[in-house]
Amino acid sequence: MATIAAAVASACLLILLFSKDFVGSLYLFFIAPLTNFYYLGNLVATMVPLIVAGLGVAFAFESRNFNLGGEGQIYAGALAATLVALLLPESPALGVQLLSCAAAAVAGGLIGAFSGMLKRRLGVDELISSFLASSLIVLFVDYLVTGPFQDPSSNFQTTRAIAPAAAFARIFLPSSLSSGIFVALLLSLAGKAVMDRTRFGFELKLCGANREFAQYAGIDSGSYTLVPMALSGALHGLAGSLMIFGSYYKVMRGFSSGIGWSAIAVSLIAKNNPLALIPAAAFYAYLDSGAKSVMMGSDLSSEIVAIVQAVIFLFITASRLPFARVFASRKGGSE
């Protein structure tokens, strides 16, 4: 709560500092996003990748592996999904969606597994290797999107769009909200069940809390580096494919544009709890839509939301560590 208060306070302060029309910008930031269904629908649509990628972050962080490669994994997943969908133009929508999402999960998962494997075999810090691998992937996908897979009929730096029939149903026109939100909500429920009700989830959290203890308990802690990193990458890739089928229909250059970082913020706010990802993503999407509305309606640039995000990151672990949930529950604290 303290972090959310700090985030709201810093947003107010930034508007006070940089806007000539304080009250007007304040209204645009905090109230306008809630005043009509178009904005509200877009706000909920923004939650979709944040929840799914946030779940990916949660699985990595909860096992104490830092996946900093979300940006590249989302971008690669989006491209993989788009390419599969473009290859199967006349197939039934459900088949295309399943195959594309699977391809996206594999693409993201392989990138995550790469860092997990390096950590397990060579002890290479996964935090640095995932960031570097992701930076490479982003540049490579940039090249593919503007080179070999560029839509020849478009002046924009984008791939061709998938067949409209293959996309998810829009459920809240004219906003970009699609049935993808249900996939995200279901995944968050499933993530909660896996984390709290399965042996995998238990051992994963144990490895996160105390790797040496887990080793003594007979758990192969090395595979709890590889598997969570791969799962984390796969969920990021999936988030990318949901964006394609839900709202965007094609990959443009710079597609992921910070969603990977935002997902880390969301997961930290939710303290890696899969169910808490939903309100955390809603809060984050609210800040994001506020920033967009301020950018369109006033003299401020939307990057103020990056500063608010930074404030969240600065304080979120100060009051409580990202892994504190495990420690707290052990002491019989809040669960």
Added chain:
Amino acid sequence: MNWLGAAGMLSGNAIAAMTPLVFAAMGGLFTELAGMLNIALEGLILVGAFFAIVAASVTHSLLAGFIAGSLAAMTLAWVYGAATIRLKANIFVTGLAANIFASGLTVVLSNQWFGTKGVIALKAPELTRPFAGALGGIPFLGQVLFSHDIIAYLSWLCVLATWILIHNTSAGIRMRATGANPEAVAASGFKPDAYRLLAIVLSGLFCGMAGASLSLPLAAYVPNMSAGRGWIALVAIYLGARKPGRIALACFVFALAESYSNYAQGLLRIPSEFMLAIPYAATLIALVAGSMAERARRGNR
């Protein structure tokens, strides 16, 4: 062009490109020695670059720009360090915060002050090249060693200063002790946290200089002009076995790769994305190779 001329041009460019890396790596060395992984180098460089060029153009003084860039990065480093150490926050998350803050703040301010989110070209005086006149005419060596601006020579001095600071001053020795054995430092009556914070603020100072050495010679600020240098600096520290001289050498190798890629791009017409990828690829390969060598060395014992 004959091969000597080409080699002279490549290594001369590499030595120029090495300057920001050297500053940043020396800054990161302090935090590394104090036992912390400082991923905020990238953001600190960016803030330094932005404020250096803004201050230089307002005051028409390069020195003022250089100092302003350093102070701005130190301030951000202090906030980042205080949150990490005083509030006991996770250093990786606060480092991320510093990086995101830096890229957000520079865009917001650039939009606010200059009405653009793109490149800001400002009028700043030209940097002096102290040895170019007298010694620049020497074949090969003139180009490689004596053609550089004053900030480049300052970065060489920085390597020396860092070496003296960590080996011959009590603060430097206690800082290293904090990384090696914080309990022992505390038992001797010193505060490990104070030396951790000092290391972070020093890394801010040096990264600010790194940023100034990017924007001042160009007389412009380009969004995200740090372009991964903070990360490369981290790997240079690692490859240089945390010794200032060897780190500078590692920086030179990375800079040579950069200057070669710029040269090759002109010749081979390779897509720019591949050129931009070279620092990240080189860093990743160096990281993996370094870990493999480490494993082999341990295995032989």
